[in-house]
Amino acid sequence: MSVIEDLQGIAGSAHVLTGEAAAPYAKDWTGQYESAPLCVVKPASTEEVSAVMRAASAAKRPVVASAGRTGLTGATHAPEAIVLSLERMNRIREIRPEARVAIVDSGVILAQLREAADAAGLVFPLTFGAQGSARIGGVLSTNAGGSNVLRYGNTRALCLGLEVVLADGRVLDLMSALAKDNSGYDLRDLFIGAEGTLGIITGAVMRLHTRPLAYVSAMIALHDLGDGLALLNRLQAETGGAVEAFEYMPRSYMEAWQAHVPDGRQPFDDIHDHAVFLELGVTARRDATVDENGTLPAQAHLEEILGEMISDGTVLDAVIAQNGQQRREMWARRELAGELMTAYGPVVLGDVSVPLDQVAPFLEDTRAALAEAAPGSREAVVSHLGDGNVHYAVWPSDGLNGHAQAMEIIESTAVRHGGSFSAEHGVGLTKRPAMARHKDPVALEVMRVLKSALDPGNILNPGKVLPGN
Amino acid sequence: MSVIEDLQGIAGSAHVLTGEAAAPYAKDWTGQYESAPLCVVKPASTEEVSAVMRAASAAKRPVVASAGRTGLTGATHAPEAIVLSLERMNRIREIRPEARVAIVDSGVILAQLREAADAAGLVFPLTFGAQGSARIGGVLSTNAGGSNVLRYGNTRALCLGLEVVLADGRVLDLMSALAKDNSGYDLRDLFIGAEGTLGIITGAVMRLHTRPLAYVSAMIALHDLGDGLALLNRLQAETGGAVEAFEYMPRSYMEAWQAHVPDGRQPFDDIHDHAVFLELGVTARRDATVDENGTLPAQAHLEEILGEMISDGTVLDAVIAQNGQQRREMWARRELAGELMTAYGPVVLGDVSVPLDQVAPFLEDTRAALAEAAPGSREAVVSHLGDGNVHYAVWPSDGLNGHAQAMEIIESTAVRHGGSFSAEHGVGLTKRPAMARHKDPVALEVMRVLKSALDPGNILNPGKVLPGN
Numbered sequence: 001m002s003v004i005e006d007l008q009g010i011a012g013s014a015h016v017l018t019g020e021a022a023a024p025y026a027k028d029w030t031g032q033y034e035s036a037p038l039c040v041v042k043p044a045s046t047e048e049v050s051a052v053m054r055a056a057s058a059a060k061r062p063v064v065a066s067a068g069r070t071g072l073t074g075a076t077h078a079p080e081a082i083v084l085s086l087e088r089m090n091r092i093r094e095i096r097p098e099a100r101v102a103i104v105d106s107g108v109i110l111a112q113l114r115e116a117a118d119a120a121g122l123v124f125p126l127t128f129g130a131q132g133s134a135r136i137g138g139v140l141s142t143n144a145g146g147s148n149v150l151r152y153g154n155t156r157a158l159c160l161g162l163e164v165v166l167a168d169g170r171v172l173d174l175m176s177a178l179a180k181d182n183s184g185y186d187l188r189d190l191f192i193g194a195e196g197t198l199g200i201i202t203g204a205v206m207r208l209h210t211r212p213l214a215y216v217s218a219m220i221a222l223h224d225l226g227d228g229l230a231l232l233n234r235l236q237a238e239t240g241g242a243v244e245a246f247e248y249m250p251r252s253y254m255e256a257w258q259a260h261v262p263d264g265r266q267p268f269d270d271i272h273d274h275a276v277f278l279e280l281g282v283t284a285r286r287d288a289t290v291d292e293n294g295t296l297p298a299q300a301h302l303e304e305i306l307g308e309m310i311s312d313g314t315v316l317d318a319v320i321a322q323n324g325q326q327r328r329e330m331w332a333r334r335e336l337a338g339e340l341m342t343a344y345g346p347v348v349l350g351d352v353s354v355p356l357d358q359v360a361p362f363l364e365d366t367r368a369a370l371a372e373a374a375p376g377s378r379e380a381v382v383s384h385l386g387d388g389n390v391h392y393a394v395w396p397s398d399g400l401n402g403h404a405q406a407m408e409i410i411e412s413t414a415v416r417h418g419g420s421f422s423a424e425h426g427v428g429l430t431k432r433p434a435m436a437r438h439k440d441p442v443a444l445e446v447m448r449v450l451k452s453a454l455d456p457g458n459i460l461n462p463g464k465v466l467p468g469n
Numbered sequence: 470m471s472v473i474e475d476l477q478g479i480a481g482s483a484h485v486l487t488g489e490a491a492a493p494y495a496k497d498w499t500g501q502y503e504s505a506p507l508c509v510v511k512p513a514s515t516e517e518v519s520a521v522m523r524a525a526s527a528a529k530r531p532v533v534a535s536a537g538r539t540g541l542t543g544a545t546h547a548p549e550a551i552v553l554s555l556e557r558m559n560r561i562r563e564i565r566p567e568a569r570v571a572i573v574d575s576g577v578i579l580a581q582l583r584e585a586a587d588a589a590g591l592v593f594p595l596t597f598g599a600q601g602s603a604r605i606g607g608v609l610s611t612n613a614g615g616s617n618v619l620r621y622g623n624t625r626a627l628c629l630g631l632e633v634v635l636a637d638g639r640v641l642d643l644m645s646a647l648a649k650d651n652s653g654y655d656l657r658d659l660f661i662g663a664e665g666t667l668g669i670i671t672g673a674v675m676r677l678h679t680r681p682l683a684y685v686s687a688m689i690a691l692h693d694l695g696d697g698l699a700l701l702n703r704l705q706a707e708t709g710g711a712v713e714a715f716e717y718m719p720r721s722y723m724e725a726w727q728a729h730v731p732d733g734r735q736p737f738d739d740i741h742d743h744a745v746f747l748e749l750g751v752t753a754r755r756d757a758t759v760d761e762n763g764t765l766p767a768q769a770h771l772e773e774i775l776g777e778m779i780s781d782g783t784v785l786d787a788v789i790a791q792n793g794q795q796r797r798e799m800w801a802r803r804e805l806a807g808e809l810m811t812a813y814g815p816v817v818l819g820d821v822s823v824p825l826d827q828v829a830p831f832l833e834d835t836r837a838a839l840a841e842a843a844p845g846s847r848e849a850v851v852s853h854l855g856d857g858n859v860h861y862a863v864w865p866s867d868g869l870n871g872h873a874q875a876m877e878i879i880e881s882t883a884v885r886h887g888g889s890f891s892a893e894h895g896v897g898l899t900k901r902p903a904m905a906r907h908k909d910p911v912a913l914e915v916m917r918v919l920k921s922a923l924d925p926g927n928i929l930n931p932g933k934v935l936p937g938n
Contacts, residue, residue: 096824098824098825098826099824099825099826142651143651143655145649149648149649150648154649156655157626166911166915170911170914171911172909172911172912172915173909173911173912174909174912176889177824177887178822178823178824178857178888178889178892179618179619179822179856179857179858180614180618180623180822180853180856180857180858180889180892180893181822181889181891181892182611182612182662182889182891182892182893182894182895182896183889183890183891183896183900183903183904183907183908184662184891184896184904184908184912184913184916184934184935185659185662185663185667185916185919185934186612186625186658186659186661186662187912187915187916189655189658189659190654190655190658190659192655193651193654193655194654198654210705210706210710236679237679237752237754238753238754238755239753240709240711240751240752240753240756241679241752242709242753282709283706283709283710284707284708284709284711284753285706285707286707286770287709301755353647353648353649353650354647355565355567355568355646355647356567356568357567357568384649387648387649388647388648388649389648389649418646419647420645420647420649420650420651420652421652422650422651422652422653423647423649423650423651424649424651425651426651427651427652427653431652434652435652435653438652439652439653440641440642440643442635442639442640442641442642443641443642443643443653443656444653445639446635446641446656446923447653447654447656449922449923450654450919450922450923452922453918453919453921453922454915454918454919465653465654466653
């Protein structure tokens with residue numbers, strides 16, 4: 001019996017796709033990676049995932065887990081492989097508001113979890129542009145970040161428990177919902193961020209947070225990045241760490257955005273060299289209770305701070321969202337980043353992080369090196385500034401030839417400034433060369449040993465994350 | 470050449486102890502575990518640790534890492550083993566206030582790091598009774614918790630980077646100081662909480678936090694635990710999550726404390742059945758600025774809330790610390806727990822966690838089961854209630870015979886209430902039976918595979934954490 005027949009027996013023929021039906025799974029979202037998978041299987045349960053892995057293991061066939069397919073590093077590239085799509089496993093198993101947890105299948109869409117948390121009076125804070133498509137399994141497998149990491153941490157910090165199917169089909173039950181649980185090695189964090197190379201995440205216990213009672217959102221124009229950090233530090237001190245988002249959107253980004261959305265409204269009359277979108281999440285009841293004049297104390301407080309900083313010249317201009325519509329407009333400008341950066345042909349999408357005080361020199365050095373190596377290239381920068389995470393997009397003037405060089409410039413400049421070549425998009429295929437160049441060699445050896453120990457047949461997403469295997 | 474001579478060559482003869490000189494390392498703090506180590510070696514650097522591991526590896530000798538020796542589960546029990554003490558590696562390598570990190574040797578004492586952070590205007594929030602002796606390497610290796618986990622997370626959440634010496638002496642450099650760094654598998658979290666069975670932690674990048682501008686500390690007497698959770702939830706909502714400590718100290722604890730400290734002052738005239746020590750960390754400038762009447766707004770706010778809850782009968786009585794001395798007195802009452810629980814002969818020290826709403830039924834069921842199994846046993850309970858973490862100490866009436874049974878009652882009752890048999894003290898020797906009984910069997914298999922992969926000769930703290938090896 002062929003492995004495809006095995007899979008049909010497991011998931012039902014309707015849920016095993018080949019040929020044309022499998023075509024959407026042959027491409028990734030960036031359009032940069034194409035492959036011909038053997039087939040696509042869509043199991044409906046953890047038991048079916050386990051059976052799929054047993055069949056694949058017996059047939060020695062590669063298995064590539066696929067969730068929302070919004071990854072940016074080619075991690076679902078699946079030549080000759082079984083694509084294991086988790087899209088039918090999209091059930092929120094349970095929300096326990098008292099325990100502040102959601103127990104979910106890994107095929108649940110991020111936006112769906114956010115809505116369910118909201119309906120329970122809580123918040124699942126992870127947020128990024130692709131949240132309407134990205135699924136929890138993918139989010140976990142890349143340890144995704146986004147715009148609220150500053151306050152809530154990345155996906156790793158939002159996960160308490162996991163259910164994982166191993167290469168040979170065994171099911172690993174780590175579904176703890178506890179804040180403290182030191183019962184042996186931390187296996188959970190090994191699978192988070194492993195991009196499906198060590199196991200298939202089928203379920204998770206995700207942490208929910210108290211929902212802020214109100215948000216105060218603003219666009220701020222600044223002289224330079226240093227003033228941006230001064231603003232961030234002052235806001236954190238004055239509000240007790242209430243800054244949820246602090247997103248740097250400089251001229252290059254606002255111009256690229258305007259070109260992509262010609263009818264879009266800029267926040268200011270002119271495009272400034274340096275601008276930040278910020279949001280405060282107001283959790284203390286006193287700050288979120290509108291006073292007799294209809295003023296939200298938290299907003300009045302921000303206005304007061306910004307007024308002082310405009311007077312002393314630190315802030316050039318500021319717009320505070322006056323209602324939900326204006327707030328959504330501010331978010332939409334930022335969340336279009338993924339789409340607009342990948343809309344114009346092959347792009348070099350640097351995703352690096354540096355210490356906060358190194359963001360400005362990193363940007364300066366990268367720009368200079370790119371101008372020398374590939375003069376006339378187009379670029380757009382956007383940054384989760386509060387985390388030191390910079391997305392540096394380059395469309396090299398010499399086309400595809402310039403790609404590897406531009407990526408290497410961005411990554412090695414970040415490393416030289418004490419940073420990482422990989423911040424939040426994962427490694428996939430795109431960053432394997434950087435892993436080889438910049439990662440501690442002993443760390444790579446240990447990763448290879450762990451990969452061999454957990455997936456001796458190398459059938460789980462082979463050729464991803466680790467260089468040269 | 471003997472392995473002892475090798476070690477003398479590496480660390481210098483003065484830093485290799487045998488016989489009487491090694492005696493302090495033959496016992497653990499609880500007095501429950503004794504062994505005769507081969508010798509004690511005190512390397513002064515990562516390079517020396519690496520050389521020690523190469524020598525031990527060649528000689529196939531077990532190596533047991535030793536830090537502050539304040540562990541509660543016998544994890545440094547070292548029969549015939551080389552005790553590798555990190556006490557000479559006690560240098561704070563660097564504090565970078567802007568980046569909010571401290572880079573430390575693993576032999577740095579917790580209190581020393583807390584003081585250094587304070588001197589830099591920041592806080593390293595981890596706090597527990599043994600902080601004057603516990604060292605960062607041990608704290609990391611047990612993923613220690615303590616009284617501020619509610620706000621800041623456990624040790625895992627406070628660590629950004631690690632330096633680890635592997636079984637064969639290779640040095641693994643994971644010293645990232647970045648909030649976002651997704652460069653391959655998360656090796657850091659594998660070594661945190663592994664109790665020296667996968668590698669020797671020699672250095673770490675620890676996260677520092679903004680230091681609260683003021684603290685408001687109080688002792689609260691309550692009718693029952695449910696009212697305690699109502700108080701916690703209300704305080705979190707009103708203050709925007711400013712509760713740093715929320716420590717349950719019921720009658721059994723306060724009586725044990727009084728017996729141990731006969732001159733000690735009780736917080737209230739009578740001992741109440743249910744009492745909580747709580748502390749708010751005030752980070753917003755407005756709440757921490759004393760007004761014209763000399764009142765701290767955050768304290769006035771707490772007084773207002775407590776006044777309302779006394780009126781409606783939720784709170785029985787309350788005392789707010791009026792100065793630093795009174796605050797320290799409150800902390801001291803709580804931090805004596807480790808000492809008083811281990812002071813009176815062999816004790817069963819349950820360290821379990823359950824979901825918050827299960828703490829009351831867990832306590833009730835455990836008490837009933839213990840009363841039936843070992844009537845007349847003494848017990849004392851203290852709990853990091855905000856984390857659902859309960860320390861349940863029992864001195865069984867039938868002496869040592871009752872130990873295993875009492876421990877099993879505490880642990881299995883926690884598991885039955887959706888909890889973990891191991892919250893924050895680690896597994897060591899004490900909880901290996903519980904690992905065998907309660908941990909997912911596939912998780913145990915995976916842990917064994919990882920152990921074999923990283924320590925094929927089984928020389929790193931053999932016989933700890935994993936049952937039956």
